[in-house]
């Protein structure tokens with residue numbers, strides 16, 4: 021076989037890796053538990069417990085749900101493949117580590133978008149927001165990309181036991197929920213709490229969704245988009261470094 | 272005979288190498304797993320990499336396929352530096368890693384097609400090629416079964432089928448038959464041999480001397496991360512002329528001087544009424560012994576020339 025174009029080969033690798041991930045990992049228990057059940061339980065406990073006005077809370081819930089679903093696929097794939105012995109074969113295909121990382125990111129991203137479009141439609145039936153058609157799709161796609169990249173980054177420790185990685189990744193993901201402006205609106209936060217909020221990538225999606233649904237946001241959407249983009253670049257860069265370094269650990 | 276033919280072809284071909292390892296070194300902490308290893312595998316060769324467990328076989332093959340970056344040294348695949356141009360180099364190879372596995376959540380056929388998709392074959396062609404391979408590997412009836420339910424041998428067959436879907440120029444196999452049932456072992460050896468005959472260069476690691484002997488046209492013996500010797504199985508055996516011997520027994524006792532003070536004999540071992548005589552020239556020794564028996568009216572009970580085995584070579588080269 022001749023390589024006509026290395027770029028073609030690069031994109032093909034990403035697509036095939038993504039397809040492989042979709043076929044194999046979407047139905048794995050940890051993905052279903054951490055990606056679907058968790059946000060649902062969080063929603064129920066919060067909503068039922070406090071009896072809060074859903075139309076105020078929905079953008080935050082949607083952001084949380086996106087965060088959990090999109091970031092739940094990534095942490096599973098690499099540890100699972102290392103344990104199953106498929107990772108070494110995958111690396112022997114004409115792919116680079118970046119191909120694999122982006123294929124994993126794409127799988128998490130598509131998972132997040134699919135689930136949350138459903139959540140959005142259900143929410144919209146009941147709540148009927150005047151949706152901003154221009155911002156919402158961009159916000160959804162960029163956020164899914166960002167959170168999925170975080171998920172892939174969380175897969176990079178060398179442990180080959182998927183359960184360890186899932187635990188570790190939850191340990192990182194949970195605090196990000198609580199400092200995200202989902203539960204307490206940004207306006208009401210001051211001091212250290214407010215500073216912490218800006219460190220959570222979820223904050224910016226909450227803000228963007230508030231803007232898309234209610235036309236009202238704390239920051240300018242441009243700032244939100246930029247922040248999500250910057251987080252994505254940071255996560256991908258770190259994922260590349262760590263995955264490369266831990267490439268053969270646990271093979 | 273078949274191997275002789277292949278050897279001949281190799282000799283006649285221009286000595287262009289498809290895999291070239293130049294001074295490869297890899298350390299893990301304070302273990303030097305591979306130490307300044309150099310060799311060249313020629314086109315269409317069946318190259319064996321033989322060594323005991325922990326010798327550095329897997330580490331070497333991982334450097335050759337670009338999975339591990341050597342601390343120093345260069346790997347050229349068909350002239351392409353694998354570090355500088357990994358994708359291009361990887362397009363030319365198929366790999367069966369030692370611990371490598373296929374996806375157990377996919378069917379046999381899905382695994383093979385997935386593999387082929389990475390090389391950019393159109394789906395239609397892949398369907399056809401996958402079916403052919405499945406038939407060749409005796410798995411056609413099971414092609415739509417999940418690999419989860421397969422035996423180890425069957426999994427390894429799918430593994431190899433997946434690795435050759437793109438007709439690679441070079442096939443790397445890291446101990447492909449270890450731990451498999453005899454039937455799968457035989458099938459794998461036959462198929463790899465056929466591929467070699469059709470022109471694929473094979474790089475096979477093994478700790479099994481007999482396997483190397485059966486299959487390979489050239490063997491490198493690696494021990495403690497260093498290459499001890501590289502040669503054809505025949506040459507490796509004959510390097511050990513001193514380990515050639517003649518075993519014999521006569522019906523009656525005879526003058527010990529015949530064997531003890533014989534210029535042709537290097538060393539003597541007595542095993543009951545049988546003698547094992549180590550010699551550089553078994554031919555002349557046998558003629559001498561028959562003549563002696565004739566002259567002294569002795570009956571030969573047994574007389575046999577023992578060639579050195581590849582095992583002798585291996586033991587000699589891998590002695591600590």
Ligand SMILES: Nc1ncnc2c1ncn2[C@@H]1O[C@H](COP(=O)(O)OP(=O)(O)O)[C@@H](O)[C@H]1O
Pocket residue numbers: 268299302303304322323324325326327328329330331
């Ligand atoms: N990833 C690794 N980390 C640490 N040591 C390793 C690693 N891989 C191999 N080794 C060591 O390198 C040596 C050679 O191993 P290996 O190449 O697997 O040998 P073989 O395949 O011939 O059995 C062994 O001593 C082994 O313990």
Ligand SMILES: [Mg+2]
Pocket residue numbers: 325328329330369446
């Ligand atoms: Mg090994």
